[in-house]
Amino acid sequence: xxxxxxxxxxxxxxxxxxxxxxxxxxxxxxxxxxxxxxxxxxxxxxxxxxxxxxxxxxxxxxxxxxxxxxxxxxxxxxxxxxxxxxxxxxxxxxxxxxxxxxxxxxxxxxxxxxxxxxxxxxxxxxxxxxxxxxxxxxxxxxxxxxxxxxxxxxxxxxxxxxxxxxxxxxxxxxxxxxxxxxxxxxxxxxxxxxxxxxxxxxxxxxxxxxxxxxxxxxxxxxxxxxxxxxxxxxxxxxxxxxxxxxxxxxxxxxxxxxxxxxxxxxxxxxxxxxxxxxxxxxxxxxxxxxxxxxxxxxxxxxxxxxxxxxxxxxxxxxxxxxxxxxxxxxxxxxxxxxxxxxxxxxxxxxxxxxxxxxxxxxxxxxxxxxxxxxxxxxxxxxxxxxxxxxxxxxxxxxxxxxxxxxxxxxxxxxxxxxxxxxxx
Amino acid sequence: xxxxxxxxxxxxxxxxxxxxxxxxxxxxxxxxxxxxxxxxxxxxxxxxxxxxxxxxxxxxxxxxxxxxxxxxxxxxxxxxxxxxxxxxxxxxxxxxxxxxxxxxxxxxxxxxxxxxxxxxxxxxxxxxxxxxxxxxxxxxxxxxxxxxxxxxxxxx
Numbered sequence: 175x176x177x178x179x180x181x182x183x184x185x186x187x188x189x190x191x192x193x194x195x196x197x198x199x200x201x202x203x204x205x206x207x208x209x210x211x212x213x214x215x216x217x218x219x220x221x222x223x224x225x226x227x228x229x230x231x232x233x234x235x236x237x238x239x240x241x242x243x244x245x246x247x248x249x250x251x252x253x254x255x256x257x258x259x260x261x262x263x264x265x266x267x268x269x270x271x272x273x274x275x276x277x278x279x280x281x282x283x284x285x286x287x288x289x290x291x292x293x294x295x296x297x298x299x300x301x302x303x304x305x306x307x308x309x310x311x312x313x314x315x316x317x318x319x320x321x322x323x324x325x326x327x328x329x330x331x332x333x334x335x336x337x338x339x340x341x342x343x344x345x346x347x348x349x350x351x352x353x354x355x356x357x358x359x360x361x362x363x364x365x366x367x368x369x370x371x372x373x374x375x376x377x378x379x380x381x382x383x384x385x386x387x388x389x390x391x392x393x394x395x396x397x398x399x400x401x402x403x404x405x406x407x408x409x410x411x412x413x414x415x416x417x418x419x420x421x422x423x424x425x426x427x428x429x430x431x432x433x434x435x436x437x438x439x440x441x442x443x444x445x446x447x448x449x450x451x452x453x454x455x456x457x458x459x460x461x462x463x464x465x466x467x468x469x470x471x472x473x474x475x476x477x478x479x480x481x482x483x484x485x486x487x488x489x490x491x492x493x494x495x496x497x498x499x500x501x502x503x504x505x506x507x508x509x510x511x512x513x514x515x516x517x518x519x520x521x522x523x524x525x526x527x528x529x530x531x532x533x534x535x536x537x538x539x540x541x542x543x544x545x546x547x548x549x550x551x552x553x554x555x556x557x558x559x560x561x562x563x564x565x566x567x568x569x570x571x572x573x574x575x576x577x578x579x580x581x582x583x584x585x586x587x588x589x590x591x592x593x594x595x596x597x598x
Numbered sequence: 599x600x601x602x603x604x605x606x607x608x609x610x611x612x613x614x615x616x617x618x619x620x621x622x623x624x625x626x627x628x629x630x631x632x633x634x635x636x637x638x639x640x641x642x643x644x645x646x647x648x649x650x651x652x653x654x655x656x657x658x659x660x661x662x663x664x665x666x667x668x669x670x671x672x673x674x675x676x677x678x679x680x681x682x683x684x685x686x687x688x689x690x691x692x693x694x695x696x697x698x699x700x701x702x703x704x705x706x707x708x709x710x711x712x713x714x715x716x717x718x719x720x721x722x723x724x725x726x727x728x729x730x731x732x733x734x735x736x737x738x739x740x741x742x743x744x745x746x747x748x749x750x751x752x753x754x
Contacts, residue, residue: 195744196707258664304665304692306744587667594670597687597702597709 175409176282176290176313176341179320180263180297183308183328183336185276186214189255190245192306193587193595201242205230208428209246209581246580254588258305266297271413277324279317281413287341294337313339317411318404321361322379326351352380352405362401367394379405420457425450426467426520429576433516439468440503441571442519447502448570450523451495452557455550460491460532462525464498466505471517482509485524491532494546495553498523499569561590659749665692667745669702669709676700676711678726681750687711689745702744705735711747 182188186204191197201218205211212228219242224233230244237244256275264270269281280297282290294311301309312324312333319340325331327338332351340348358368360379374393376382382390383405391399400410425446433439443466454461467483486505488497502521556565585593660666671685679700681687687702695701701714703723712723712733721735735741 195704195709195742198707198740262664304662306691591668594668594686595709596672597669597711598671598673598675 176285176287176315176339177317177320177413178267178280178282178290178294178297179273179312179314179317179324180278180280180301180309181312181324181328182259182276183310184214184216185256185307186247186252187216187219188307189252190248190584192255193251194584197243201240202245203237203242204245204247205582206247207580208430209244210428213247244582246583248584248586250586250589251584255305255307259301259307259309262301262304263297266293266300269413269415271415279320279413282313291333291337291339291342294339295335298336308336310336311338313337313341315341315407316404316409317413318361318401319407322355322359322405325355325359331355349380352383353378355379357382360401360405362397367398370394420459420526421524422526423450423453423457423461423523424520425453426518426522428518429516431576432471433519433576434512434514436506436510436512438571438576439510439516439519440506441569441574442576443468443502443506443521444499444567445570445574446519447499447521448495448566450521451493451498451550452554454493454498454523454526455554457526458529459526460493460529461488461498461523462491462527463487463523464501464505465522465524466502466509467518467520467522468506468509468516469518470514474515477515478513480511480514482511484509490535490538491525491527492546493529494550495567496546496549499567503569659688659751660690661748662690662692665745666690666748669711671711671750675725675727675730676713679713680752681711681726681747682752684753686751687747688749688751690748691745693746693748695743695746700747702747704740704742704744705733706740709744714743 187197187202190202190204197216199218200216201222201224202216203212203219203224204214206213209230211230212224212226212233215224215226222240222242224237224242233242234244236242252275259276260270260272260278263278263280267280267282269283271279273279282293285293290313294313297311298309301307310324310327312320312322312327314320314323323333323338323340327333327336331354332338332340332343332347343351355378356368357363357371357376357378358365360382363371363382370393371377371382376385382402385402387399387402390402403410427442427446429442433442447464450464463485465483465485467481469481470477470479472479484505486501488501492498498521553565557563585595587593587595667689669687669689671681671683671687674683676682681700689702693699695714697714697716699714700711703710703712703714705723710723712725715722715724717734719734720737721741723733723735725732
């Protein structure tokens with residue numbers, strides 16, 4: 175059963191380039207929230223030796239000298255472009271698993287095997303023309319092989335023009351390629367497992383493919399045993415078409431500058447709880463408890479450090495912004511210590527379950543719950559119509575002096591009427 | 599915090615117990631939730647059988663949702679084709695850029711909206727304004743078609 179893995183090239187940079195063609199051919203990096211570290215690099219930036227997750231403050235001067243362009247992340251843009259890419263890709267196969275913001279698996283079962291590579295080219299050209307995003311396509315008999323084929327397409331190890339179909343390679347050709355790829359590049363083989371494998375003299379993909387699966391299973395895990403089987407073309411990991419419902423919702427951010435006062439901290443916690451509650455309602459779920467987290471900046475080693483977190487159970491499972499903010503602030507009061515410079519706060523919603531399946535308790539107040547549901551519907555509708563955050567609870571603050579720094583963010587080209595690209 | 603939840607539970611239990619022994623107005627109200635919904639009792643609307651979907655501008659103007667983008671016109675170089683400063687353009691990237699269609703082109707890294715002509719010397723971009731000369735694209739120029747303009751929406 176052949177599968178394709180379609181992966182967008184340098185996705186965040188590519189999104190920026192669609193609306194700012196001047197970035198084409200230039201070294202571009204995209205920075206994480208608060209311009210902390212590098213989270214996407216154009217191929218030109220990679221050739222300057224800029225590493226993934228490199229802290230920006232260490233790179234800033236070098237980048238200015240080399241003319242590397244740094245942009246703050248614009249998740250509104252990337253989210254919309256991702257939805258467009260995924261929806262376009264879904265037209266190429268009856269079965270699609272969206273694996274991350276910039277990659278998905280497509281089931282190619284039943285397609286003529288000889289024509290898969292040219293189908294891959296069609297996929298690639300269509301996404302490039304319709305959305306403007308370059309992608310690579312890897313085709314193999316298992317998810318692990320499709321991932322690896324994609325890696326080969328991207329690096330130019332095999333295939334042509336960004337498409338690599340392992341089905342077109344002879345056994346010898348495949349073995350030669352596998353023998354030249356380090357084992358750490360295999361899907362699911364992390365840094366720690368790589369170290370252990372190296373100590374067993376398993377260095378390349380080919381070494382892992384020919385390893386004894388029983389030994390691998392015993393020494394490592396069932397999961398890595400499956401990887402070995404998948405490398406041999408035996409499918410062990412199914413395509414997951416429906417997204418498994420979220421178990422937790424986390425919203426946390428670092429502040430633009432350090433925060434010391436309880437007021438500022440509580441505003442940020444209320445704001446993140448509000449965002450988390452909105453996500454929860456979009457998922458049509460309720461949470462059973464909320465965890466509040468605050469922490470100081472661990473990079474400032476000379477400053478006093480503190481980390482606090484507390485799980486606050488809710489009286490009844492809820493999706494109400496009011497209830498969640500109230501619980502989060504209660505928790506914050508308990509863990510807050512004065513005299514520290516806080517860098518980050520966040521909330522984690524736990525024990526999520528579908529709203530439709532809540533077990534009512536004897537002491538529920540149905541009228542109050544109805545009112546709360548209607549109130550939240552009105553709030554969500556207003557914010558959807560007027561723009562995110564237009565109507566919020568006062569506890570989340572107005573000025574938000576702690577808000578994130580995103581100095582080099584591009585406009586919301588596709589999600590805000592006021593920020594459309596201009597054309598002369 | 600566990601403590602708080604327990605307290606809440608106990609308090610609620612207490613008041614519920616009280617309510618059962620001394621039925622209050624509030625409790626009676628709570629026991630009849632159905633009455634809070636409107637019951638239609640009049641003559642059914644004769645229009646019900648003729649309900650059709652309301653017209654949607656999105657449907658009218660957007661053929662391919664995923665490849666359609668909006669852009670804002672700046673300047674009057676396309677005035678004579680009824681594309682004015684400030685107009686909203688509906689741009690479809692999936693459409694073929696045929697001879698004489700209006701396109702969003704990228705010339706040397708800049709967006710421009712012009713009419714595209716396929717000439718024997720290659721691509722030619724034509725403005726719709728006497729002050730703007732034709733632009734013949736030279737082979738060494740950085741040029742691409744970004745999308746095809748389907749609609750220009752002008753606020754009256």
